[in-house]
Amino acid sequence: MNLIMLGPPGAGKGTQAKRIEEKFGSVQLSTGDMLRAEVASGSELGKMVEGLINSGGLVSDDLIVKMISGRIAQDDCKNGFILDGFPRTIPQADALGEMLAENNCAIDHCIVIEADDDDLVDRITKRFTCADCGAGYNDKFQRPKVENVCDKCGSSNFSRRKDDNEETVRTRLEAYHEQTKPIIAYYAEKGFEKRAQRGNHR
Numbered sequence: 705m706n707l708i709m710l711g712p713p714g715a716g717k718g719t720q721a722k723r724i725e726e727k728f729g730s731v732q733l734s735t736g737d738m739l740r741a742e743v744a745s746g747s748e749l750g751k752m753v754e755g756l757i758n759s760g761g762l763v764s765d766d767l768i769v770k771m772i773s774g775r776i777a778q779d780d781c782k783n784g785f786i787l788d789g790f791p792r793t794i795p796q797a798d799a800l801g802e803m804l805a806e807n808n809c810a811i812d813h814c815i816v817i818e819a820d821d822d823d824l825v826d827r828i829t830k831r832f833t834c835a836d837c838g839a840g841y842n843d844k845f846q847r848p849k850v851e852n853v854c855d856k857c858g859s860s861n862f863s864r865r866k867d868d869n870e871e872t873v874r875t876r877l878e879a880y881h882e883q884t885k886p887i888i889a890y891y892a893e894k895g896f897e898k899r900a901q902r903g904n905h906r
């Protein structure tokens with residue numbers, strides 16, 4: 705099963721993608737995680753994108769398309785993948801269409817997660833993760849059961865993303881509304897059927 709997760713930053717795309725990965729075996733492809741790994745490794749690509757990511761702007765379509773097309777062609781994607789953070793612009797969506805045709809596959813569903821901007825800012829600026837196992841927490845909604853100890857792996861090594869501050873989040877939300885949101889209509893026009901489900905999940 706091949707899926708696209710769409711929605712603003714902080715909506716929970718990564719969290720839901722991980723759950724789907726565990727349940728259905730499709731592999732999560734997060735362009736944000738890939739870029740952060742490049743930055744952490746000090747690669748040329750990492751050096752090129754670090755400033756942009758920290759200010760909340762979008763990395764160029766060319767770079768992203770090159771990075772993800774190599775990844776989709778790998779063997780572990782043959783059983784299905786979940787795109788998390790890509791496509792983020794209409795040109796990226798067009799490039800994805802070409803990539804899929806080359807690899808003889810197609811998207812089965814697009815999952816759209818929506819939330820209010822102010823809730824998103826609140827969620828993102830208060831979120832943190834266990835640096836050892838990746839478990840997600842939030843200062844307000846989901847603190848570790850024992851202060852400073854990860855519920856899942858017992859580590860006390862927590863981290864916060866550099867771009868999770870209010871100013872950068874507002875810039876990321878602007879980029880979402882201007883460049884990414886139109887992709888929802890793009891896929892609707894391609895015939896993806898709309899089915900709504902309301903929830904009130906934090």
Ligand code: ADP
Binds near residue numbers: 796
């Ligand atoms: P979030 O969805 O929480 O904003 P991500 O982890 O998906 O964060 O992305 C972090 C940053 O990485 C983005 O703000 C952007 O700078 C860059 N990025 C990730 N994916 C893309 C993409 N498909 N196109 C352009 N830039 C991207």
